[in-house]
Amino acid sequence: MLCNACKQNEAKVHLTKIVGDKMQKVDLCEDCSKEKGVDDPTSYSDLLLGMSAPPAEAEAEPAAEPGAKCPTCGYSQADFKKAGRFGCSECYATFGEGLEGMLKTMHKGTRHTGKIPAALQQSRAEAQKLKLLQKRLDKAITEENFEEAAQLRDEIKRLK
Secondary structure: OEOOOOOOOEOOEEEEEEEOOEEEEEEEOHHHHHHOOOOOOOHHHHHHHHHOOOOHHHHOOOOOOOOOEOOOOOOEHHHHHHHOOOOOOHHHHHOOOOHHHHHHHHOOOOOOOOOOOHHHHHHHHHHHHHHHHHHHHHHHHHOOOHHHHHHHHHHHHHHO
């Protein structure tokens, strides 16, 4: 397999990036990998974004001028591409147009879902299970299946 950069030497370094259901691969020879700074883990995403064919959504760049900077923090579009995050909340308004396409190439999606603390996640799961058992109990009573209703009642008591 030939190097994607020089197209001459055999590729020894193979990088893969998976975004959603799309996979991007870059194969480099030893010389090109050193030249591109592959020893530096922060350069991987820039390397993959720059050398592989971008998805169709990623072709649209933000409409902000190339030299535009955020009036609040002074961050530029280049700073955002390098760091993968903005400097402040005002950056979203400054670089807003076309941001969605760029974010899709860098992250899983364009909406932050956050994390749920383990205790809260467990209590939600228990509440959901209780709700399901209560529905099953109501159905069993309606169908006059009293044996199953008694078992479900006992299980609900045990969980509470």
